[in-house]
Amino acid sequence: MAQAGAAAFDPTQTEDEERAPRYVVEAIEHGDIKLPPALIFGGGKLDVYPEVLSQGLFRVKLERDTIALQAGGLIGFIPLNDRLAIEVRTRVPVANLERVLIVSGRDTPLALPFIRSFAHVDDEAAPFLDVIASHFCALLSDLRLEGLFKTYVRARRRSSSPSGRLLPLPSAIAIATTGRPEAIFERFERTVDNDPNRCIRFAHNVLLGIYRSRARRPGGLKLLAQLRSGVPLLDEVRLDETGRFLGDPLVQEPARIASNRPVMREAVELASFIARGSSVSVRSRAGRVLLPSILLRMDDIFEAFVRSILALYFKGEPGLGVLDGNLKPPAGAAANVFGFVPPGEKNVGATPDTVLTRENQPVCIIETKYKPCDGRPARDDLNQAITYGVAYDCRTVVLVYPAIDEQPTSLAMIGSAGNIRLFRGTIALGAGDLPQEEKSFCRLLAELLQQS
8 A cells, every 4th residue: 555645566456357457556646656667668768648648647756766756636547558557546535535526516527538447336426427428428439330239029020921930820810801912920030129228228318318408518518419429329229217127137237248249238337327327436446337537636626515515504694605716706706916016017816715705795715725734734825825814805714624534523723913813624524424524614614704
């Protein structure tokens, strides 16, 4: 396991024991990762996927005879090349990561074009819906080449040119009734109207409904167009809204589908996942759901999480607003640091994470920091908080951190600078009952505002 932000190279650890395509090295966000040069150099040059290099996910440092990478603020599974992958984990224990993602409302994570396995959880799929929908569309596109799953069904037909098993009595009755020479017969015919395809059709219909309402969101219109292009492929498959197809053995275990139908296997697995309304666990590589590798920027997610729980808690409070300090008014509360600058000089933007207002006047500035803090905040954090307090002429400023170890949810005063009072708050993201911890933090903040 990684210690103090550094990762040890373990050649026995692999992404998947069956395929074993890469060594997997564990790391901690913002931590150093020491690697043998042979794993990231090939043919005399750096051997790293262009898709990874273009994202700027690591900083490279040379340390004597080793290469050291420093992980950025993203967590998740990052393949570097065909031999090596890095699993970047959060510095802070977050036992409720899926809930934090859902509450934050940040549903556009960075997805790398490398397929990996995920375990499913019984939760909302919202944070990863665009990734799921995009991969589902890619599978539909591949199915146009591979073809839908076909099964044989017994069908009864009437024709003057019979084929299959002739039914003498029904044929005689038909001839006597119509006076025409025709036969009734049964034969087995291939059809695409079966449970595996009905599962795909149902999932496709679910996503179509979702993206008709999300078309105005970034990327929504493109996904809607991709989903609509899949309609002709599924036209001969009946839409079964009862969900009975979920009981089919091939839907429950897509691995039973012939091995020469890999796209069909994956499509049924993902479709049943969508049909059940499940989500994915981004912290587990043990699972059957295949999706592009998902990376999460936890500092942004934690900021949005704190703002969201405050907005929900104070929703019924008359005259109290919870604004995003990154957005310009009237949607947000971004401002300038200086009230006056000399002619020709540019002002400096003030963009605190959250601004609480009462009757449109700032009453509390909240700056979130996704990093451990078990004592006095770092000097840079204090400088930023005091600057925002001065810029907004706001007496109360709170720095909010995730609680670490057994630290409880809390809110305590750090000190005062001039007429500005600084507080440090923590939220126990690893607690067994996170919704209760969210309410506890909001209540503490509400009591502080009453004293202001």
